[in-house]
Every structure is written in structure tokens, then in C-alpha cells.
Amino acid sequence: MGFIIRSVFWLSLVLLLVPIGGTGADNEDTVGPLQAFFAARGAISDITGMCERKPEVCEVGKSAIHTIGVRAREGARMAMAAIEEKDAVEADTELTTGSVPASE
DSSP states (O other), X not given: OHHHHHHHHHHHXXXXXXXXOOBOGGGOBOOOHXXXXXXXXXXXXXXXXXXXXXXXXXXXXXXXXXXXXXXXXXXXXXXXXXXXXXXXXXXXXXXXXXXXXXXX
């Protein structure tokens, strides 16, 4: 989830920096790169101060991240078990031969 949020943030910042030109709807001026940078900096400082204002939000966020981590580990464990089980089944169906005695 954090990766998606960061990706959207950086993609929107890149789109604001690309000089396309033109005006927005109703002939409103578009936001310049410097204005976008200061707005993003203000938003980041507001987000970092959220844990001081509302500590319960941060606690719930920590719990959610922990739950996601536990579920991801369990999913990875189940995937590895399925892969190992598939390998074991394939090993049983392979053709095995005996050795030939050496001639004297």
C-alpha cells in the first residue's frame, strides 16, 4: 500500500514538472513546478505531524501493517509449500533405472 502511495505521489510530481503548457478547465492557470514542490513539501510535513496530533491513527496503521506482513508471510509459506509439493510429485513420476554390473 505504501509503495502505491509513493508511486502515485512521484508520478504526479513528475507530471507537474513536465512542461506541457496550456490552461486548465474554465481557463484557470495550471500549477507550476515550484508551486507543486512547495505544496508537496507542506503535505509531507503535515503527514509527518499526524502521529503527534492523533496517535490512535498511527497505532491503527502499525497494526494494519503488522497484519499485512503476517498475511504476506503466510501466503509466501503456502506458495513455497505448494511449489515443494509439486516438485515432490514430479520427482515420483521420473524414470529411474538400475546400474549395470561392470564386465570383467
